[in-house]
Amino acid sequence: MKNLNKHTSTDLPIYQLYIHPFDVSEMKKDIWCDDPVPAKLTIEKKKLNVDISYRGSHIRKLKKKSYHLRFIKPAMYRNSKEMHLNAEFKDPSLIRNKLSLDFFSDIGVLSPRSRHVFIKINGKNEGVYLELESVDENFLTSRQLPSGAIFYAVDGDANFSLISDLDKEVKKSLDLGYEKKVGLEQDEYYLQEMIFQVNSILRADFEKEIEKYINVDKYLRWLSGVVFTQNYDGFVHNYALYRNGETGQFEMIPWDYDATWGRDVNGKYMNEDYVRILGFNTLTARILDVDPFRKKYKALLEQIMNHQFTVEYMKPLIYELTSQIRPHVLMDPYEKGNIDQFDKEPEFIIRYIKARTKYLKSKLYKLD
Known part of the structure; x- marks a missing residue:
């Protein structure tokens, strides 16, 4: 999806959806139904036939809905089969x-x-929505990555443990908590084998053996990102797994990161010390138990704190994004009444960066 760039433009694309009133009523009748209804989507005078349904879990109860669109005719648009439109309402x-x-x-x-x-x-x-690139085979090809399996972490059982995070019982299957998005039946075996090995490799062998299953460098970078942004759910949820078909190693891909930068899932203030520097989940604990991995993680945190996670680096990005969407927030029926709070959020996020940095620096000794 090459049009979804990091860099912003001076205006927002307008997406016009046309849904039959009967189908609108059907969707509203049961917000938990995943069955899509037909719709027409117009983007820059291009007309597309799509299927549309609500997306998300608890967010379906909110006034401003999030949507999942699948392209029907044409079946692909901008190198994608589907589109996620997030309301970001909280x-x-x-x-x-x-x-x-x-x-x-x-x-x-x-x-x-x-x-x-x-x-x-x-x-x-x-109103204003965030269009998200789908994590699928096109996600890989657009980045010229080797083909491979992709699994979505759909609930708390995606915790890299033999024990369920939901009922605290031994898992009946090690692929619980995951939904295969791309891949073959044998890829489910690779996923279960990876989780088994994470839990069963002897401590003395872990440093050498785990690299057969996990790209540790990429995992530590992902862990750093979760810890800096402070996504509490990110350790057992809010991610996808990609198994590189050439190396056989799994990598983490973040997903749904609105409850971050000092606010929780309800949009409430979250203390800067809420997520510990050591993170959570079984795989994280085992990786950080290895001295060279832990030292590498510490060095990575320090490097990011000196470069990307700084006010100097983040402030222009924050203000660029808010300046771009502000005129459209004033036209958003769900958001325009909260414009005063919207205007305060850039400084709120900047204060969070300062406070989180101070906290993490005070805890770096735990990684020695």
Whole structure:
């Protein structure tokens, strides 16, 4: 999806959706139904036939809905089969998700591209949305990456453990918590084998053996991104797994990062010490138990704190994004009444960066 660039333009693309009133009523009747309805989408005078449904879990209850679109005719648009449109309704800045995904990309993590767009449904303003690139085979080909399997972490059982995060019982299957997006049946075996090995490799052998299954450098970069942005759910959820078909190693891909930069899933203030420097989940604990890996993680944190996670680096990006979408926020029926808070969010995020940096520096000794 090459049009979803990190760099912003002076205006937002306008996406016009046309859905039959009967189908609108059907969607509203059962917000938990994943069955799509037909719609027409117009982007820059190009007309597309699509299927549309609500997306997300708890966010479906909110006034401003998020949507999943699948292209029907043509079946591909901008090298993609589908489109995710996030309302970002609980984030008063509307930029945290994009800010996070771009940050991950900047520190060397595979990350979806995104851009803000303005949605109209049946001629009525629906507001500012974040269009997210789908993590699928096209995600790989657009980056000239080897083909491989992609799994979505769909619930807390994607915790790299033999024990369920949901009921605290031994898992009946090691691929619980994952949904295969791309891949073959044998890739499910590779996923289960990786999770088994994460839990069963002897401590003395872990440093050498784990590299057969996990790209540790990429994992530590991903871990750094989660720790800096402070996405509490990111350790057992809010990610995808990519198994590189050439190396056989798994890599992490972030997803849904609106509850970050000092605010939680409800948009409430989150203390800068909420997520510990050591992170969470079984794989993280085992990797950081290895002295060379832990030292590498510390060096990575220090490097990022000196370059990307700084006010000097982030402030222009924050203000560029908010300046770009502000005129459209004033036309958003769900957001325009909160413009005063929207205007305060850039400084809120900057204060968070300062406070989080101070906290993490005070905890670096734990990695010695």
